Amino acid sequence: MKLLTFPSSELASQHAFQMIQNALESGTKVFGLATGGTPEQLYALIRESSLDFSQAISINLDEYYGLSPEHPKSYHYYMKQHLFTAKPFKTSYLPDGQNPNVEEETRRYEAIIEQFPIELQILGIGENGHIGFNEPGTPFDSKTSLVSLTESTIQANQRYFSSKEEVPKQAYSMGIGTIMKAKSIILLAFGENKAEAIKGLMSGEITTDNPSSILNQHPDVTIITDEAAASLL
Numbered sequence: 149m150k151l152l153t154f155p156s157s158e159l160a161s162q163h164a165f166q167m168i169q170n171a172l173e174s175g176t177k178v179f180g181l182a183t184g185g186t187p188e189q190l191y192a193l194i195r196e197s198s199l200d201f202s203q204a205i206s207i208n209l210d211e212y213y214g215l216s217p218e219h220p221k222s223y224h225y226y227m228k229q230h231l232f233t234a235k236p237f238k239t240s241y242l243p244d245g246q247n248p249n250v251e252e253e254t255r256r257y258e259a260i261i262e263q264f265p266i267e268l269q270i271l272g273i274g275e276n277g278h279i280g281f282n283e284p285g286t287p288f289d290s291k292t293s294l295v296s297l298t299e300s301t302i303q304a305n306q307r308y309f310s311s312k313e314e315v316p317k318q319a320y321s322m323g324i325g326t327i328m329k330a331k332s333i334i335l336l337a338f339g340e341n342k343a344e345a346i347k348g349l350m351s352g353e354i355t356t357d358n359p360s361s362i363l364n365q366h367p368d369v370t371i372i373t374d375e376a377a378a379s380l381l
């Protein structure tokens with residue numbers, strides 16, 4: 149695992165942008181994408197760039213259960229707003245948060261990832277170390293599933309909704325085992341509230357208490373942080 153720490157999230161995002169540009173220019177076709185506050189600057193850099201993703205495929209990590217693609221807080225909507233309207237991919241996949249048939253939806257998503265193995269996966273990290281929405285305690289070999297958000301994640305995500313009650317309590321998420329199959333991974337972490345999770349990840353101890361810690365076993369991971377997220381190292 150490689151750790152790169154930058155003085156600001158802007159500079160860190162610029163570095164991530166460079167890595168994505170290099171990957172695209174050297175033929176990477178399948179990108180795994182994340183949502184949330186962390187990749188917003190990265191997506192802004194991509195929007196403003198001349199990069200062309202029209203021959204590439206994107207596969208997102210997760211989607212809130214119960215939200216339609218048109219819901220302004222859904223991850224479908226987020227991706228359109230932050231990336232896809234400006235930079236359309238050939239095909240973009242996200243879990244269907246409105247599919248109540250969990251068995252069918254999780255099988256469908258795993259089949260997509262099997263058909264298009266992820267070459268470069270972008271990850272954020274939760275304050276509790278979650279990756280995707282795989283909360284502490286999730287088995288490391290988990291596949292795509294319907295997961296329950298912990299109280300701390302609901303609280304952290306409350307800032308995107310008008311009240312805590314509005315935050316969906318469940319989401320479809322790619323599993324940890326699924327994420328680990330990506331050929332290479334870039335994990336972004338910005339801000340002091342991520343420092344504890346990054347400390348756990350960088351300690352090298354692999355424990356389901358910090359789901360991100362399994363990344364220590366992946367052959368090609370780059371952790372990109374600002375100084376605040378690396379402040380406990």
Ligand code: F6R
Pocket residue numbers: 181182183184185186187209210271272273274275278279280281
């Ligand atoms: C988002 C995702 C989550 C977020 C994490 C951090 O698709 O899978 O793991 O990356 O919750 O969220 P932010 O970036 O909002 O702090």
